[in-house]
Amino acid sequence: MSAVSQQRPQAGAASSRTPVPTAALRGLGHPALWALVPALTLFCAFWLLPFARLVLMGAEVDRGSGVSAYLAILTHRQYLTSLAATLGISLVVSLAAVGIAGLAGFFLARHRFAGKSLLVASLTFPLAFPGVVVGFLVIMLGGRQGALAQLSLWLFDERWMFAYSLLGLFVGYLYFSIPRVITTVMAACDTLDRSLEEAARSLGASTWQVARDVIVPGIAPALLSTGAICFATSMGAFGTAFTLGTRMSILPLDIYGEFTNYANFSMAAALSVVLGVITWIALSVARRLAGGGLGAPA
Amino acid sequence: MTPRLRFVLQLGFTLLVCLFMIVPVVMSVLAGLTENYFVGLKSGLTLRWVDEVWALYSDTIWLSIRLALACLVVTIVLGVPAAYGLLRSRRRWANAIEETLLLPVAVPGLASALALLLAYGHYREFRDSWLFILVGHVLFTLPFMIRPVLAVMRSARLALLEEAAASLGAGFWRRFLTVVVPNCMSGILAGALMVVTLSIGEFNITWMLHTPLNKTLPVGLADSYASMRLEIGSAYTLIFLVMIVPLLITIQWLGRLTGQRH
Amino acid sequence: MNSSVSIDLEACGRTFAGGHTALHPLDLNIAAGETLVLLGPSGCGKTTTLRLISGLERPDPNGRVRFDQRDVTPLPIEKRKVGMVFQSYALFPNMNVAANIAYGLRIQRLPATEIQQRIDAVMAMTDLKGFGERRIDELSGGQKQRVALARAIAVRPRVLLFDEPLAALDAKLRDRLRIEIARLLKELGITAVYVTHDQSEAMALGDRIAVMHQGRIAQLGTPQEIYHRPASTFVADFIGAVNRLPVLAAGAAGRLVVHGGELHSPHLRGKRTLYCRPEDIHVVALDAAAIRGRVVESVFLGQSQRLLVDTGSDAPLQVDTGSRRQWRAGEAIGLAIPPEVLFHPEQQPRTEEVAHG
Numbered sequence: 001m002s003a004v005s006q007q008r009p010q011a012g013a014a015s016s017r018t019p020v021p022t023a024a025l026r027g028l029g030h031p032a033l034w035a036l037v038p039a040l041t042l043f044c045a046f047w048l049l050p051f052a053r054l055v056l057m058g059a060e061v062d063r064g065s066g067v068s069a070y071l072a073i074l075t076h077r078q079y080l081t082s083l084a085a086t087l088g089i090s091l092v093v094s095l096a097a098v099g100i101a102g103l104a105g106f107f108l109a110r111h112r113f114a115g116k117s118l119l120v121a122s123l124t125f126p127l128a129f130p131g132v133v134v135g136f137l138v139i140m141l142g143g144r145q146g147a148l149a150q151l152s153l154w155l156f157d158e159r160w161m162f163a164y165s166l167l168g169l170f171v172g173y174l175y176f177s178i179p180r181v182i183t184t185v186m187a188a189c190d191t192l193d194r195s196l197e198e199a200a201r202s203l204g205a206s207t208w209q210v211a212r213d214v215i216v217p218g219i220a221p222a223l224l225s226t227g228a229i230c231f232a233t234s235m236g237a238f239g240t241a242f243t244l245g246t247r248m249s250i251l252p253l254d255i256y257g258e259f260t261n262y263a264n265f266s267m268a269a270a271l272s273v274v275l276g277v278i279t280w281i282a283l284s285v286a287r288r289l290a291g292g293g294l295g296a297p298a
Numbered sequence: 299m300t301p302r303l304r305f306v307l308q309l310g311f312t313l314l315v316c317l318f319m320i321v322p323v324v325m326s327v328l329a330g331l332t333e334n335y336f337v338g339l340k341s342g343l344t345l346r347w348v349d350e351v352w353a354l355y356s357d358t359i360w361l362s363i364r365l366a367l368a369c370l371v372v373t374i375v376l377g378v379p380a381a382y383g384l385l386r387s388r389r390r391w392a393n394a395i396e397e398t399l400l401l402p403v404a405v406p407g408l409a410s411a412l413a414l415l416l417a418y419g420h421y422r423e424f425r426d427s428w429l430f431i432l433v434g435h436v437l438f439t440l441p442f443m444i445r446p447v448l449a450v451m452r453s454a455r456l457a458l459l460e461e462a463a464a465s466l467g468a469g470f471w472r473r474f475l476t477v478v479v480p481n482c483m484s485g486i487l488a489g490a491l492m493v494v495t496l497s498i499g500e501f502n503i504t505w506m507l508h509t510p511l512n513k514t515l516p517v518g519l520a521d522s523y524a525s526m527r528l529e530i531g532s533a534y535t536l537i538f539l540v541m542i543v544p545l546l547i548t549i550q551w552l553g554r555l556t557g558q559r560h
Numbered sequence: 561m562n563s564s565v566s567i568d569l570e571a572c573g574r575t576f577a578g579g580h581t582a583l584h585p586l587d588l589n590i591a592a593g594e595t596l597v598l599l600g601p602s603g604c605g606k607t608t609t610l611r612l613i614s615g616l617e618r619p620d621p622n623g624r625v626r627f628d629q630r631d632v633t634p635l636p637i638e639k640r641k642v643g644m645v646f647q648s649y650a651l652f653p654n655m656n657v658a659a660n661i662a663y664g665l666r667i668q669r670l671p672a673t674e675i676q677q678r679i680d681a682v683m684a685m686t687d688l689k690g691f692g693e694r695r696i697d698e699l700s701g702g703q704k705q706r707v708a709l710a711r712a713i714a715v716r717p718r719v720l721l722f723d724e725p726l727a728a729l730d731a732k733l734r735d736r737l738r739i740e741i742a743r744l745l746k747e748l749g750i751t752a753v754y755v756t757h758d759q760s761e762a763m764a765l766g767d768r769i770a771v772m773h774q775g776r777i778a779q780l781g782t783p784q785e786i787y788h789r790p791a792s793t794f795v796a797d798f799i800g801a802v803n804r805l806p807v808l809a810a811g812a813a814g815r816l817v818v819h820g821g822e823l824h825s826p827h828l829r830g831k832r833t834l835y836c837r838p839e840d841i842h843v844v845a846l847d848a849a850a851i852r853g854r855v856v857e858s859v860f861l862g863q864s865q866r867l868l869v870d871t872g873s874d875a876p877l878q879v880d881t882g883s884r885r886q887w888r889a890g891e892a893i894g895l896a897i898p899p900e901v902l903f904h905p906e907q908q909p910r911t912e913e914v915a916h917g
Contacts, residue, residue, distance in 0.1 A: 036383030036395065039376040039440060047402050047410060047437050050417035054409070057416065104315045107308040119312065122320050125546045130499035132520045136535055137322035145335060145528060147325060178319065207304070236406025239501040239516070243523050252408055256506075259412060269416070272409035280404040284397075455648065461616055462650035462708075464637045466664030466715055476663075480654035 051276075058270030063262070069270030079271070082249040087278075089250070090234035093170060097177035098227045104178075105185030106215065120186070127179040131172075131239020138172040138244060139163045166248055172240040177230040181223075184290075188222030189215075225290035232282035236275060251275050327539070330532035347533035351522070355534060358518035359541075361428060365514060366497040369435045373493050376436070377443030378486060382478060384444070385451045399444065402437040407502030410437065415506055428512045434503040439496050443489035450485030451478070488552055495545045499538075515541075564751040565628040565718045566592040567613060572623035574608050582608040584775045585623065592628070595745050595752040597766030599759060601798070605775040606755045607723060613753055614721050615640045627718060640719075643712030647724040649704040651696045657683075657707050658692035664715035682710040685744065702733045709741070713748065720745070722754040726761065738764055759799050763787070771795050792905045796835055803841070803877050805834040820871030821851035825899045833904065838866060838878040840901035843885075849894025853877065858887045869893055 062069040065076060073079040108120055126134075142148050142162040152160035162168050192215065200210045216223075238252035251271060259268040330348065333341035380399070384392040402410050411434055419425050456478060463473045479486075501516040508517045515538055522531045566589065573585035583605040590596045598606035611617040612625060615637035619625065625633045632640055651660050658679055665675045683689055686706045691699070699707065705725055712720060725741070726734040742765050745752050756762055762769050763783040770780045771794075779791040790796035809817040814826045818834065828834055846852065853871035865883040868876040879895060887893070 033383055033387065035379035036387070039380035039383075039399065039444075040395070042376060042433075043399055043402075043437065043440075046414060046418075046433050048398075050413035051401075051405070051410070053417055054413040100315060103308070104312040107312050111305065111308075113309075119316055121547065121550065123312075123316050124550060125543060126319055126323070128495050128499055128542070128546055128549075130501045130516050130519075132501045132516050132523065133499075133535060133538065136519070136523050136531060137326060139523070140322040140325045140329070140532075147321060175319070175322075178315065207301075232404070236408065236502070238406065238408045238505070239520070242505070243520060245524070252406065252502075255408055255412065259506075265416060268412060272406075272412050276405035276409045279406055280401070283400075283404040287397075454653070455650075458646060458648060458650045459652055461637070462644065462646060462711075463652070463663065464616075465614060465642055465644035465721075466711065467638045467641070467667040468663070469638055472667065477652055477654075481652070483654075 054269045055273050057266050058273045060266040060269075062267045062270070063264050064267065069266040070274075072267065073270055073274060078249070079254070082251055082254050083274070085249060086235060086251040086275075089166065089170060089173065090231045093173040093177055093234050094227045094230040096170075097174055097181050097230050098223055100174075101178045101181035102185050102223060105182040106189055106219075108182070109186045109189030120182075123182050124179045126175065127183065129176065131176070131237050131241075132243045133239075134172050134176050135240040135243025137175060138168050138240070142168055142171065164244055164247075168244050169241060169248060169250070172244065173230075173234045173237060176233065176237070176240070180230060180233075181226045184222050184226040185219060188219040192218045221289045225286040228282045228286035228289070232279040232286070235279050235282070323539070326532045326535050328532075329529055330534070330536040332529065335529050335532070347529045348536065351530055351534045351537060354530075355513075355515075355518045355522070358513045358515045359537065361512060362498050362515035365428065365432055365435060366494045368432055369439055369497040370490055370493050372432070372436045373440050373443040374486065374490070377440055377489065378447055378479065378482070380440075381444045381447040381451060381482070381485075382474070384448055385456065396441075396444065396448075400441045403441050407434075407438060407500070408506060410434065411503040411506035414503075426509055426511070431504055431507045431512060431514065434507050435497045435500055438500065438503060439493040442492040442496060443486075446488040446492070447482050447485035450482040454481045456481060484552075488549070491545055491549045491552065495542060495549065498542055498545075564592045564749060566590060567719060567751060567753070568624075568626040568629070569609070569612065569619075570624040570626070572609070572612050572619040572625065574605075574612060574617060574623075575620050581775055583612070585620070586777055588770065588777070588780075590751060590753065592751055593749050594767045595754060595765055597754045597756060597762040597769045598772055599756055599762040599766075599769050599798075600772035600778075601757060604772040606757075606770075606772045608775075609772070610721055610723055610753055610755045613719070614642050614644055641715070641717050642719045642721055643715060643717030644721045645705070645708050645712050645723065645725045647727050649701075649708045649728075651704055651707055651711070653696050655696070656692065657688065657694045657696070657699070660696070660707055661711045661714050664711065668715065678714050682714045685713070685747075686710040687740070701729050702737060705729065705737060706740075709744070713744070713750075718751070720748075720750050720752040722752065722756075724755055724757070726758070727756070734758075734761075741765065771798060773798075789903060790835075790905050793835075796903075796905055801838050801878055803836050803838060804875070805836070805877075806873060807832050807834060818851065818871075819873035820853045820877075820895075821849065823850060823897055823899070823902065825902045827899070828902055828904050831904045834902045835904060836897055836901050839864075839880040840897065841877065841879045842896045842898075843867075843879065843881045844894045844896045846892060846894040849896060851877075851895040851897065853893055853895065855887045855889055855891045855893050857889060867893070869895065 058069050060069065061067065062072040065072040067075070073083070104123070108116065108123075129137075140146055142160075143164075144159070144161060146161065146163060149159045149161055152158050162171065196214050196218065197210055200214045205213065236252060238256065241248070241250055241253050242256070252275070255268050255271045255275065258264040258271065328339065329335045331343050331345070332339055333344045333346070384396060387395065414430075414434060418430070424430055459477050459481060460473050463477045468476065499516060500514070501520065504514050504517055505520065508514065513521070519531070519534055519538060522534050568590075569586060569588040571585040571587060572583065573581065574583040575581045586609070588596075588609070598609055600606045608617060612619050612623070615625075615632070615635055619633065623633065624631060627640070637644075652663065655663065661679050661682060662675050665678055670678070679692065683692065686709050688703070688706050688710060691703065691707070696704065696707075708725070722741075726737055729737065738761055745765070754762075754765055766783055768781060769783055769786050771778045771786060773794050779786055779795045781789075781791075786795060787799055790799060790802075796802045805818045805823070807816045807818060810829075811817045811822045814829060815822045815824055816828070816831075816834065823834065825834065851871060853869040853876075856868040856870045856876050858868075859866045860883060863883065864880050865887075867879045867881060867887055869879055870876050877895070
């Protein structure tokens, strides 16, 4: 732009340029930041500071081993197995849930039929069941008087049970994971651009090719994200394991045991911190991938 | 494979998954209403167990309701202004703060409860009162209030509405009360349902924080599962379901409603 | 209605955090009762200027905003008594039409009867009679913008500010509302600042137009001045179509040789490029033509047609002519350009422009 086009001094516009302090914040912005103060105060007082203390406590000497509790976790077989078992079962559950519920969710998102909304409702309403209830429902399925036991008693005159074993834990975790995955997958399918599928089909792709090349890549972030949420939830699922009363050594039960049975506070703290860091990472990954949705608890 | 066959196979699979979700719930409900579950339905239906649960555990139900409502009030009073503050902050800061407030959800309840217990457990009076549990519930449910309210605030183009209100002469408080709050009502409602549902069902934190005199419904449930006969546990679960399922269905319905609108 | 105010901006610049300068320090005087249109492409600074006037933004430290000579720079928008109409309406969805209009009046604590009178008056003025109880989401785009307008004028502001109010509407509705706004502004006699990127809107509404470009005012003047004597090539290009004719050589008797022929334009002697609008070029018989060329393409526009004529230069000449005669590609055509329609942006007589300031 040439100099001519710049602003011209207008008649009567004497420009007095005295420096004046302007308000640092825009008129609309200022009181708004105070609005955060109450929530942040509560958070700092009752979560941040206590948790910081917990982190420090975990570094204290563990009563059982005589070394820092964090170190004890890494060096003692008992804690390492428990950590591995918890990670393992959570991972397997997440994969299974994403597979099973992903298929069902995609089917529900793509078809209309009578009774569909009832089906969707019954698949998703257990979303916010607390872990204890889920544990009890597993007992109803695979406990001493559970569905399976009654069925096998009737068929084979034997009482089959799984509720109190690793399998029971697996079934319980699967139970609270499925509704999550189904809701997420259905939402992701809705936002998927239908014209992409139609384009692939017009180019001659078969149903399976469409699924492999268009649908799965399209909803992959949602699948990964919901999988990560299931993983985090399973890692911290105390209620289910507690109700099933498993003799399994998994982290939440260990923490509870160290705290109540042995009053070994530093070990309980260290295990809590380790568990917290793992679930936090998993949920952060989930949020990065999906950009929304809270990992609802179990 | 014909499309028809594929449809039937997928439907069958989905129905199986559905059975897995539904069967234990139905069994539990039946067990709560059966005279003797060991004998089976032929022993007859009864409300005896429900009555018994009421006699044993009604205080846990009332405490849970009281906690949920108190939690709701606190999360609204803290959460709506907080969401507004986040809306007005720079996006990067807002994200960081939101992420921080989410920590009590991201970290297992057991760990948060342990931290709270080790830090404040020695204040006897506080520790023994139901307010101790309330603090845990508020920390845990607050993000579920902030998130939908903030989402509605962002989608409602609140900044623009506020500018319009300001151009008509409205100061901060008037804008907040006449424009901001009414226009994020749907978010508050969604958040409120979620907060109440979560608070009523919360176990992991509460189990650590509860005292023999302050037992919530899920704590009572765990108690009954461990020490009572199956029918009582089932009847108790039934009461819990009656309380929580309407809330869950409303949440879903609301979610579908807003989903359609967008 | 209220007596309207004059607005003066003094050295108002706006630099955002991060160093992006949305607006270079500018001076601007808007007379009381005048309608000034800020016109320009997106990102030119026109909306920033409007927001500085409204009080939604503050100018950089040296800038001053005055209403009737009174410094209002430190006042937030709610204290400035401005009425604002937004592109996306910004109607409160939690209130019905009447409550939206009454909002500002309630803040002023007017008595209920007067509020009702004013609502009735502005609703009559904006053709909204009977819509008072409607919910906002039951209104069409045009109705919404009428409500926004009614809400803004109900409080009897000292200044009316429009931020691309018609941009979200379809073409027909836009024309209708534009006429209504023009009528309303005349009726109210209120000082108005109107931001748009649509040149025809700017021409129709503005007493004066400020064409903005890259955070500066490229030209300020009446619509006629802006159109017929653009101050820069940018303005010439932005407002309507323009032809550039490179001058190849000076011919005999003050003539200038251009592609395809010679032009007579004594007032532009020495210029290397001449400019003219397509509608100012006449199609004439070949033997009477000053410039000859061949038709490359003709675009039928209904009331006229636009011909692209190859005269040997890089870009074909754009010529608007009557739409009855059909031209085939390749046909020879004769053109005439009267000297008075030729212009050169930098040739603009400066004195005249300042006189309008």
